[in-house]
Structures are given as structure tokens and as C-alpha cells.
Amino acid sequence: MFLARLPMTMNGVLMTLYVVTGLGRGYGAAGLVGAGVTLGMALGAPLLGRSFDRYGLRPVVAVCGIGTTVFWFAAPHLPFEALAAVAVPAGMLSVPAGSLARQILAALVPDEELRAAYSLDTISVEATFMIGPAIGIAAITTLSPTFTLSALGALFGGTAFLIWLIDPPIRASAEPGASTTRPxxxxxxxxxxxxxxxxxxxxxxxxxxxxxxxxxxxxxxxxxxxxxxxxxxxxxxxxxxxxxxxxxxxxxxxxxxxxxxxxxxxxxxxxxxxxxxxxxxxxxxxxxxxxxxxxxxxxxxxxxxxxxxxxxxxxxxxxxxxxxxxxxxxxxxxxxxxxxxxxxxxxxxxxxxxxxxxxxxxxxxxxxxxxxxxxxxxxxxx
The missing domain is CATH 1.20.1250.20 (MFS general substrate transporter like domains)
Incomplete structure (x- = not known):
């Protein structure tokens, strides 16, 4: 989940730099695309969470991983208008690494140790924010924007595949009510x-x-x-x-x-x-x-x-x-x-x-x- 969060800490700054330097637009235009992705993530998080509850981890992660990878591979080839138009649906299809990690911890860790587990998870988030943006900025300023955004898509897809492959539990079978009908x-x-x-x-x-x-x-x-x-x-x-x-x-x-x-x-x-x-x-x-x-x-x-x-x-x-x-x-x-x-x-x-x-x-x-x-x-x- 640490690796899955890394590209999420890079995408905002990379999209801003690409729109400003690659497409020659202003920071307001870059903010519009970034706001669209953020709005999409906010709208998609509870819907994807509901899908996890209903269909399980693998189908949802597979769809999100493919959708996000396609978006970031296509992004450097799209005009600004198209990029702004697909920002919201692209955000909705982002793998919800944060909520998924917390859900997995709730299934794997005993109740009396959840505070420690969630604290470690938050520390991991801080570590990604210390590393991710710096790597992203270094990459897009030294390499081509097309390569950098495509590499970001590959990172999104690769981490989604790893999650799909490991298939960690998102609900413990021993939890009270775990097998009952959804309330x-x-x-x-x-x-x-x-x-x-x-x-x-x-x-x-x-x-x-x-x-x-x-x-x-x-x-x-x-x-x-x-x-x-x-x-x-x-x-x-x-x-x-x-x-x-x-x-x-x-x-x-x-x-x-x-x-x-x-x-x-x-x-x-x-x-x-x-x-x-x-x-x-x-x-x-x-x-x-x-x-x-x-x-x-x-x-x-x-x-x-x-x-x-x-x-x-x-x-x-x-x-x-x-x-x-x-x-x-x-x-x-x-x-x-x-x-x-x-x-x-x-x-x-x-x-x-x-x-x-x-x-x-x-x-x-x-x-x-x-x-x-x-x-x-x-x-x-x-």
C-alpha cells in the first residue's frame, strides 16, 4: 500500500507542471484539471468502497487499475479541453489506496492493536508525501513529460496488479455479522x-x-x-x-x-x-x-x-x-x-x-x- 500511494502523491504536481509547461496554459487551467481529479476521487471513494463490500477486492482493483493506467498513458497526447473533460471520471477510477489500506488493516489486525496499526499506516502516508512529490518533480524536469506521465501510469497499473495478485482480505471471517446481509x-x-x-x-x-x-x-x-x-x-x-x-x-x-x-x-x-x-x-x-x-x-x-x-x-x-x-x-x-x-x-x-x-x-x-x-x-x- 506504500507503493500504491506513491503515484497518488505525485499526480497533482505532475499534472500541474504538465499543463503549465507542456501545454502552455496558466496555473488556473492546471488547477481546473487538478480540481476535477480531486472531485472525481471524492465522488468515487464511497462508490468504490460500496463495490468492495459487494463484489470483493479483485474485480474493483482490476477495473480501477486498467482505467487509471489508460488515463495516464493517454494524458500527454490529449488537448487541454479533452484532459479537463476526462479529469472527473479519471479521478473516480483511481484505486482508493488509502481507504483500502485501512479496510485491510481492520480485517487483519486484532481490535486491541488497531490504534498502533492505524498510526503506522498514517506514518506511511507521511513518508510517501516526503518522497513522492520530490521524485515526480525531478522526473518531469529531467525527462520528457510524455515519458514521465506514462511512467506514472505504469506505476499505477503495476501497484494495482500487485494488490490484485496478493488479494489481501478486506473483511475478517470471524467478525460478528461479517457474513450477514448488508445493512x-x-x-x-x-x-x-x-x-x-x-x-x-x-x-x-x-x-x-x-x-x-x-x-x-x-x-x-x-x-x-x-x-x-x-x-x-x-x-x-x-x-x-x-x-x-x-x-x-x-x-x-x-x-x-x-x-x-x-x-x-x-x-x-x-x-x-x-x-x-x-x-x-x-x-x-x-x-x-x-x-x-x-x-x-x-x-x-x-x-x-x-x-x-x-x-x-x-x-x-x-x-x-x-x-x-x-x-x-x-x-x-x-x-x-x-x-x-x-x-x-x-x-x-x-x-x-x-x-x-x-x-x-x-x-x-x-x-x-x-x-x-x-x-x-x-x-x-x-
Missing amino acids: PLRSWLSGKLVATLLIAAGTLFVLVGTELATLAALRANGDIGMTGLVIAVMCTASMTGGVVHGAVKKSLPQGLLMLLLALLVIPVGLADHPWWLLMLVLIPTNLLCAPTLAATTETVSRIAPPQARGEAMGLQDASTRLGLALGSPVVGFAIDHSSPEWGFVAAGLGGLVIAAAGLLRRRSASAAREPAIAAAGGGGNG
Whole structure:
């Protein structure tokens, strides 16, 4: 799954560079294609998850692997208009490596060790983001765009074939209810799960906003050359937090982790230069990045029934992509109309607003359940 995620971390930057340099279009046009792919992934994740639940791993991975490979082999030969038109369906056919990895872990790992497993999975994600974009940029700047995009397609297809060949379990046969009929969506898409998904969206809003504000601050202060080092330290801090989260017997809940993540990023803009000070003040909030993501997955896995876990994990993917899609323009607008310092404030406050909606949804669902339980108890006593 580490290898399957690598091309996913490259495709955004490679598509942007190809549209700008290869097709001679602007960054707005590149953003349009990238947004189409992201939208397709968000729409496709729950649908593919439902297909995993219904048809199993191999048929879905085979279709996705072939479709994604064809798209990336064809991409360097398509005009911009055609590329923009097929971006959404191409995104929908992407192998959902993230949700699939979490589903496999839920099937293979005992419940008491899931926190450690999901933490390691999140650490693996951080590692791919440290490696993938750098490899992609180096390839497309030294090799031809046609070769690079075709190689990306081959990597997508090769990793899909490996997953198909290994055919890991996506549901443990010993799980309660694993062989029963699939429950209706309304029975398990509870208020608590919706709240969890909203908090996940808020988390990604904070993360993408923080990254954007960091890049803007480094650029404004003439330290853009230190971007790689700063991002590497941010990723290392996140991985360290993931190790601690997975090692402890009991960690903080998802909601509290998210609140701390957002609150700690708000004052970062007060120390945005020199670059080494910015790097240091970014460490506390990034320590909570991997734990928050791992806690989200653990909560979704615990709430969703085994026979609908693929769709639930797909909804988690969709919610995180929604947070990503909202974070970039909102924080970018704040930076364009003020300064990079306010970008950190916008990232933290925006995440808090989304997470607050989730926490309020969870509270209202709990409040509605308590009178029902009390009424049921009173009826039994009578």
C-alpha cells in the first residue's frame, strides 16, 4: 500500500507542471484539471468502497487499475479541453489506496492493536508525501513529460496488479455479522459517524491551509529555498506524534486532538521569520497531525459495521478531500487579501468551524438518544 500511494502523491504536481509547461496554459487551467481529479476521487471513494463490500477486492482493483493506467498513458497526447473533460471520471477510477489500506488493516489486525496499526499506516502516508512529490518533480524536469506521465501510469497499473495478485482480505471471517446481509445506509450512517466525518474534513482543512500559509510565508520572506527542509521537519514531527499515539495504551479522542491541532496553528504567524523559527513553531501542531488522522480512522472503523466498512472508509476519504478542496481557496483568499500570517489564522479558525459543526452534531445526536433510552426504561418499569 506504500507503493500504491506513491503515484497518488505525485499526480497533482505532475499534472500541474504538465499543463503549465507542456501545454502552455496558466496555473488556473492546471488547477481546473487538478480540481476535477480531486472531485472525481471524492465522488468515487464511497462508490468504490460500496463495490468492495459487494463484489470483493479483485474485480474493483482490476477495473480501477486498467482505467487509471489508460488515463495516464493517454494524458500527454490529449488537448487541454479533452484532459479537463476526462479529469472527473479519471479521478473516480483511481484505486482508493488509502481507504483500502485501512479496510485491510481492520480485517487483519486484532481490535486491541488497531490504534498502533492505524498510526503506522498514517506514518506511511507521511513518508510517501516526503518522497513522492520530490521524485515526480525531478522526473518531469529531467525527462520528457510524455515519458514521465506514462511512467506514472505504469506505476499505477503495476501497484494495482500487485494488490490484485496478493488479494489481501478486506473483511475478517470471524467478525460478528461479517457474513450477514448488508445493512441499509440509514442504519449505520449515524450522527456520531457524520460528526466524525466532519471533524476529519476540518482536520484536512487545517493541514492544507497550514502548508499553503507556510509556503506563502517562506516566499514572502525570501526563504523559499528552505521549503524542502521545513516540510521535512513538519512530516517528521507528524510521524513522531504517530509513533507516540500508536504506542500508548490510551490516547486522546479524535475531537480533542482536532481542537488542539487547530488551536496550535493559529498563533504560528506571530513567528513566521526567520525560517528556522517558523519551522520550530510549526512542530507542536504537526505533532498532532498523524494522531488525529489515525484516531479518525479508528473511530470510523469502530462505528461502521463490517459488511459496510468499505463504503464507510470511502466516505472518510471523501470528507478529507472535501476539507482539502475547501482549505486551499479559503486560506489562499485570506493570504491574498492580507498576509501569510493571517493564512495560519484562517487555517485554524476554518478547521475549528468545521469541527465545531461535527462536535455539535455529535452532541445533538447524544441528547436525542438519551430521552429515547429513558422513555424505553420507563415503559419497561411500568
